[in-house]
Amino acid sequence: MAPARPGLRRVEQIMGTAISLDLADDLPAATLHELAGQTFDWLREVDARFSTWRDDSEVCRLDRGELPPAEASADLRAVLARCADLWRATDGFFDAYATGRLDPSGYVKGWSAQVASDRLVAAGAGNHCLNAGGDVVVRGLSPTGRPWRIGVAHPWDPTATCLVLAGTDLAVATSGVQHRGHHVRDPRRGVPARGLRSVTVVGADLGLADAYATAAMAMGESGVGWLDRLDDHLHAVVTDDARLLHSTTLPLAS
Amino acid sequence: MRRALLAITGLAAGTTALVVLKGSPGASQVATGERSPVVPAGSDPAALPGVAPTPDPSDPALSARATPGGRQSPTGRAGADAPRPAAPAPTTSAPRSTLRTVSGPQVTYEYGTLSVQITLSGTRIVNATGIGMPQSGQSGRRSDDVQATYSGTSGEVVRKQSADLDTVSDATATSEAYQRSLRAAIDRAR
Numbered sequence: 001m002a003p004a005r006p007g008l009r010r011v012e013q014i015m016g017t018a019i020s021l022d023l024a025d026d027l028p029a030a031t032l033h034e035l036a037g038q039t040f041d042w043l044r045e046v047d048a049r050f051s052t053w054r055d056d057s058e059v060c061r062l063d064r065g066e067l068p069p070a071e072a073s074a075d076l077r078a079v080l081a082r083c084a085d086l087w088r089a090t091d092g093f094f095d096a097y098a099t100g101r102l103d104p105s106g107y108v109k110g111w112s113a114q115v116a117s118d119r120l121v122a123a124g125a126g127n128h129c130l131n132a133g134g135d136v137v138v139r140g141l142s143p144t145g146r147p148w149r150i151g152v153a154h155p156w157d158p159t160a161t162c163l164v165l166a167g168t169d170l171a172v173a174t175s176g177v178q179h180r181g182h183h184v185r186d187p188r189r190g191v192p193a194r195g196l197r198s199v200t201v202v203g204a205d206l207g208l209a210d211a212y213a214t215a216a217m218a219m220g221e222s223g224v225g226w227l228d229r230l231d232d233h234l235h236a237v238v239t240d241d242a243r244l245l246h247s248t249t250l251p252l253a254s
Numbered sequence: 255m256r257r258a259l260l261a262i263t264g265l266a267a268g269t270t271a272l273v274v275l276k277g278s279p280g281a282s283q284v285a286t287g288e289r290s291p292v293v294p295a296g297s298d299p300a301a302l303p304g305v306a307p308t309p310d311p312s313d314p315a316l317s318a319r320a321t322p323g324g325r326q327s328p329t330g331r332a333g334a335d336a337p338r339p340a341a342p343a344p345t346t347s348a349p350r351s352t353l354r355t356v357s358g359p360q361v362t363y364e365y366g367t368l369s370v371q372i373t374l375s376g377t378r379i380v381n382a383t384g385i386g387m388p389q390s391g392q393s394g395r396r397s398d399d400v401q402a403t404y405s406g407t408s409g410e411v412v413r414k415q416s417a418d419l420d421t422v423s424d425a426t427a428t429s430e431a432y433q434r435s436l437r438a439a440i441d442r443a444r
Contacts, residue, residue, distance in 0.1 A: 022420065134424040142420050153424030161422060176425030200423060 007143050008032040015047045017133030024127035024143040039116045046112040052103045063102040090215035095187035110210030135173040137206050155198040155238045166253035173210035174200040175217045186218045195220030203233040
């Protein structure tokens with residue numbers, strides 16, 4: 001049996017993926033449950049408002065022209081502004097219109113998880129880990145009192161990791177091929193991106209890290225050089241021919 | 255890896271609260287099993303207590319098991335339960351309603367054709383299985399390449415045991431074909 005540990009761990013299914021929250025603060029159980037409830041409520045709200053799978057979502061209504069841009073919520077307008085920034089910053093490789101219609105999902109998941117994490121910190125839960133479908137924010141320390149240890153999945157073996165990171169305040173996003181084929185498209189050529197198997201970006205904001213990882217995947221091999229020139233972000237890349245390249249200052253666990 | 259399997263299961267939109275774990279032993283009403291946050295490499299998801307059903311997409315027996323009239327429940331009634339009960343001995347749990355399975359249509363995608371089959375207990379989705387997903391033939395071969403080429407200290411693409419991790423970052427993006435078939439299966443189940 002594992003020893004008792006403070007905190008609370010919960011997994012829910014939202015945004016078509018598994019989202020797990022690990023609260024490591026030694027707070028009263030009722031407080032922890034309330035914080036977890038607020039976190040998942042927020043993520044469900046984001047899903048309802050931003051999903052491209054729900055015809056009544058704000059994003060779909062905007063896309064169909066039923067919702068004038070001026071009447072969109074502040075959150076949606078902020079997300080669209082960030083997507084436009086990212087489109088420029090990535091030379092068009094991050095494209096919220098890559099599918100031919102408005103789909104900001106590539107930014108929304110990371111952004112909403114980052115917002116949730118920031119809210120937890122503000123609410124006094126400064127030690128937690130939030131994993132939204134493989135994109136991770138860690139804050140403070142783990143329940144064992146050490147920095148969080150984050151495995152980066154092995155791109156050819158789902159039962160293994162190829163890197164282990166450790167840190168106290170990190171956003172870690174991985175984009176990749178995994179088992180279902182090349183799912184990241186090169187929005188500029190309209191074909192599946194080739195060259196890279198997996199891109200992990202480490203930064204301070206999960207929305208940015210996720211979008212940068214997606215963009216680098218779409219760039220293919222040239223994405224490695226592009227990642228190298230990014231300020232304030234570190235990366236680990238596995239190429240299709242199984243080479244691993246990573247920033248020399250990547251916070252690898254010892 | 256359970257996380258990936260959970261993600262697959264979790265595509266069943268609307269299912270919630272698959273796992274609630276609290277640190278102090280005995281405090282959780284949903285799951286009683288103690289577990290580490292990450293499945294050690296190679297472990298069988300079926301062996302883990304306290305976890306929601308974790309389908310193996312390559313396991314055709316799973317769907318058979320979950321079908322009413324299958325070997326778990328000859329009558330398809332009263333005794334029927336999830337293929338893998340969530341907790342070993344919750345004395346307060348009410349008898350569950352009959353399980354049934356609903357298949358989504360076959361959807362063609364880049365690597366073939368897939369169909370998603372969901373298993374329902376009453377109106378609650380307890381399982382989702384992708385049939386026709388890519389198998390690991392090429393993946394297995396490439397893993398060997400990786401091992402052979404980068405098992406030294408200069409390369410980091412070596413399999414690291416996952417037992418001592420708090421979480422894992424991976425690319426669990428959902429396939430559009432999977433979502434289309436899953437969505438149709440859910441619509442059919444209504």
